[in-house]
Amino acid sequence: MGGIMILVLKGYIISVSLLCILYALRHLIFAYDRFMGKQKIFYGDIIDDQLPTVSVLVPMHNEEKVASNILSLLSKTDYPKNKYEVIPINDHSEDKTKEIIDEFAKRYDFIKPLHRYGGKRGKPAGLNDALKIAQGEIVLIFDADYLPPKGIVRELAVNFKDPLVGAVMGRVIPVNADKNLLTKLLDLERCGGYQVNQQSRYNLNLIPQYGGTVGGFRRDIVLETGGFNENVLAEDTELTYRMYVSGYKVVYANRAECWEEAPENWNVRARQVKRWSRGHNQVMFKYFFKVLKSPHLTFFQKFDGLLLLMVYLIPFLLLLGLFDFLILFFLGDINFIAPVYVMLIPLLFSGFGNFAPFYEIAVGAVIDGLEKRVRLLPFLIFNFVFYSIYISLGFWQAILDSIKGKKEIHWDKTERFRDKGAAD
Amino acid sequence: MIEVVFFLVFFLFIFPFAISYVLASGKERLNIDLNYTRNPRYFSVSFREKLFKAIIKDSLLKGDSRIEVQMSKKELVKYGKFNDLTFNLYPNHIYVITNRAFRIKKGTAVKKEIYALYDLVIEDDCFIRAVACDGVCKIGNDVIIVRWIDAIKSLYIGSGCSLGIACSTEGILKLGKNNIFTRLYGHPIITYGFNEKEYKEFSTIIEKTIRENPVQLEGFEDKPVYVKGDIFSDDDIRLKNVIVEGTVFSFKNIYLENVIVGSPERRVSVIGERITFGRGVKIYGYIQANTKCGKVS
Numbered sequence: 001m002g003g004i005m006i007l008v009l010k011g012y013i014i015s016v017s018l019l020c021i022l023y024a025l026r027h028l029i030f031a032y033d034r035f036m037g038k039q040k041i042f043y044g045d046i047i048d049d050q051l052p053t054v055s056v057l058v059p060m061h062n063e064e065k066v067a068s069n070i071l072s073l074l075s076k077t078d079y080p081k082n083k084y085e086v087i088p089i090n091d092h093s094e095d096k097t098k099e100i101i102d103e104f105a106k107r108y109d110f111i112k113p114l115h116r117y118g119g120k121r122g123k124p125a126g127l128n129d130a131l132k133i134a135q136g137e138i139v140l141i142f143d144a145d146y147l148p149p150k151g152i153v154r155e156l157a158v159n160f161k162d163p164l165v166g167a168v169m170g171r172v173i174p175v176n177a178d179k180n181l182l183t184k185l186l187d188l189e190r191c192g193g194y195q196v197n198q199q200s201r202y203n204l205n206l207i208p209q210y211g212g213t214v215g216g217f218r219r220d221i222v223l224e225t226g227g228f229n230e231n232v233l234a235e236d237t238e239l240t241y242r243m244y245v246s247g248y249k250v251v252y253a254n255r256a257e258c259w260e261e262a263p264e265n266w267n268v269r270a271r272q273v274k275r276w277s278r279g280h281n282q283v284m285f286k287y288f289f290k291v292l293k294s295p296h297l298t299f300f301q302k303f304d305g306l307l308l309l310m311v312y313l314i315p316f317l318l319l320l321g322l323f324d325f326l327i328l329f330f331l332g333d334i335n336f337i338a339p340v341y342v343m344l345i346p347l348l349f350s351g352f353g354n355f356a357p358f359y360e361i362a363v364g365a366v367i368d369g370l371e372k373r374v375r376l377l378p379f380l381i382f383n384f385v386f387y388s389i390y391i392s393l394g395f396w397q398a399i400l401d402s403i404k405g406k407k408e409i410h411w412d413k414t415e416r417f418r419d420k421g422a423a424d
Numbered sequence: 425m426i427e428v429v430f431f432l433v434f435f436l437f438i439f440p441f442a443i444s445y446v447l448a449s450g451k452e453r454l455n456i457d458l459n460y461t462r463n464p465r466y467f468s469v470s471f472r473e474k475l476f477k478a479i480i481k482d483s484l485l486k487g488d489s490r491i492e493v494q495m496s497k498k499e500l501v502k503y504g505k506f507n508d509l510t511f512n513l514y515p516n517h518i519y520v521i522t523n524r525a526f527r528i529k530k531g532t533a534v535k536k537e538i539y540a541l542y543d544l545v546i547e548d549d550c551f552i553r554a555v556a557c558d559g560v561c562k563i564g565n566d567v568i569i570v571r572w573i574d575a576i577k578s579l580y581i582g583s584g585c586s587l588g589i590a591c592s593t594e595g596i597l598k599l600g601k602n603n604i605f606t607r608l609y610g611h612p613i614i615t616y617g618f619n620e621k622e623y624k625e626f627s628t629i630i631e632k633t634i635r636e637n638p639v640q641l642e643g644f645e646d647k648p649v650y651v652k653g654d655i656f657s658d659d660d661i662r663l664k665n666v667i668v669e670g671t672v673f674s675f676k677n678i679y680l681e682n683v684i685v686g687s688p689e690r691r692v693s694v695i696g697e698r699i700t701f702g703r704g705v706k707i708y709g710y711i712q713a714n715t716k717c718g719k720v721s
Binding site (some may be wrong): 002019040041043045046047048049050078106147149151152154155161162163164173174175177183187191257258259368370371372 | 440449450451452453454456457458459460461462464477589632635654670673675690691692693695696697709710712714
């Protein structure tokens with residue numbers, strides 16, 4: 001019995017090692033493709049006077065620090081105003097968000113506020129209400145802390161000229177990248193995650209991901225498939241997979257760049273990561289077999305789609321591996337396994353690491369010319385440990401949600417840090 | 425052994441961390457131009473703006489025809505009227521030509537940009553970095569443009585030219601045979617052998633956007649196929665005797681012959697990895713191929 005137990009424990013470690021190698025190879029291929037491979041052309045290059053009608057939704061809950069910045073920038077867009085509306089969704093705000101929105105609505109007739117002081121709270125619920133009043137064929141979403149450039153609405157909307165495009169995702173860049181070590185590391189992650197990971201998934205016809213902000217989708221598809229699931233925390237990932245299994249594609253638009261405010265303290269980041277993990281894993285439970293069975297996806301799309309679904313499961317599996325390792329150590333059965341696990345450490349760092357692993361970040365930093373920032377790469381091992389803990393907690397919550405059949409999920413708002421006038 | 429490895433991994437890492445933190449100090453943020461909007465004539469518009477400000481500020485105030493301008497780096501500018509003899513005297517200068525009409529002689533090589541405030545003719549076999557022209561610009565045969573060329577009124581290109589990264593005009597852009605291009609913009613862009621005709625009948629009318637892999641449409645010369653929407657494909661697009669109201673976009677190759685794309689009321693795009701135009705093509709708007717993968721055959 002004891003022998004079988006030890007065999008299982010050793011087998012588990014070897015399996016996790018193999019999974020890590022698989023992720024490492026995947027990321028190595030992405031990095032190589034972005035650096036050396038042929039880059040796919042963008043829909044964003046299209047110039048066409050016939051553009052779709054667009055509704056821009058901006059979910060807001062107590063956003064007085066940032067509301068006027070985003071509304072001001074969205075009012076300066078170069079998109080034809082007769083095909084454009086902005087719907088700021090004031091979701092139960094208790095600060096001056098409502099007053100700021102109403103002030104803008106008085107000045108610009110294409111700003112049509114939605115004030116929600118009843119019903120379910122949270123981003124998916126707010127979006128569902130806004131979708132009911134939105135007039136645009138295309139819905140674009142910007143979080144309230146984002147600073148969209150003048151041309152970004154056109155850059156995103158033009159992707160939908162292709163009838164097969166169901167959703168589009170732009171590139172996110174932290175505006176407060178220089179603030180502290182955390183924001184610098186987040187800047188590196190974003191750089192690798194967007195400039196390399198998303199771009200190469202687009203190049204290789206795999207699964208570029210819609211990220212819930214600086215992006216958009218076709219309103220009719222989302223409405224026909226039941227709107228946003230109000231009990232899923234990662235409504236963006238859910239929408240990505242919904243699009244793919246419905247036969248549409250998600251497009252990544254690397255040139256549609258938008259500034260965001262990255263979290264400036266580790267507590268806020270921890271809560272954010274935990275929420276993402278919980279939501280992403282909820283989606284994994286829902287879509288794992290749908291992806292496998294989908295007639296619309298190629299073999300490689302399914303493969304990449306499943307690896308992407310499991311991204312927030314891996315840290316939990318790795319932590320289990322660590323406990324597994326300790327058990328084997330105390331049982332005195334470490335000799336055979338130790339080299340494998342030691343080999344795992346650099347593999348973890350380079351292969352999984354965090355949201356955008358080591359060499360993807362390095363390639364992204366080279367392309368973006370971040371000559372100083374790239375020297376922080378060794379620090380990502382701290383992020384790896386930090387993320388492993390909070391992603392595992394999020395995964396555990398997702399398991400509990402699914403066991404308890406929990407329907408009501410509390411939406412944890414990300415704290416804003418912007419000083420007055422900083423965005424100017 | 426394992427203890428040593430763990431020690432190295434977890435404790436000695438502090439030193440590279442400390443060094444990398446010090447080396448990475450300082451500000452470095454990726455910048456986004458919040459006012460950026462897409463413009464197919466971007467290079468020339470930005471070039472004109474920078475140059476114009478400097479000329480007004482420096483040249484007129486100082487009364488000097490040689491000024492220094494801050495472009496992407498500091499550049500010298502020679503400003504004024506030229507004749508054949510004086511034109512080649514300033515090889516490291518950007519030329520701003522104020523002649524009502526100027527002709528760059530056959531075989532001339534110019535290392536820097538040229539800005540003509542009025543009409544410009546570039547004779548055969550010239551080698552030029554970039555050209556901005558506020559009037560009509562005519563280019564002879566076998567001319568090589570390294571970066572870009574832009575004319576505000578109209579642009580006529582001979583045959584056998586290499587048109588750099590961007591070739592644009594607000595007016596008509598006429599192309600001869602055997603030209604190589606990357607991006608074109610004109611209203612309209614016309615290839616050799618195009619005859620203006622009014623079609624009364626069509627062999628087929630397709631009411632919606634075509635989304636197929638590949639797309640191959642062929643009408644008759646007097647009865648073309650009429651597509652009311654756009655054409656999108658992940659594979660090749662091959663059109664002959666076709667009129668398309670909207671955009672033509674392929675992730676692979678596009679071949680057009682006797683084709684009209686867009687209309688005076690609607691600017692559209694033709695975008696593909698490789699684009700080949702035969703005779704009789706008219707496009708209102710923008711064309712883009714991978715670098716130097718566009719060809720007028």
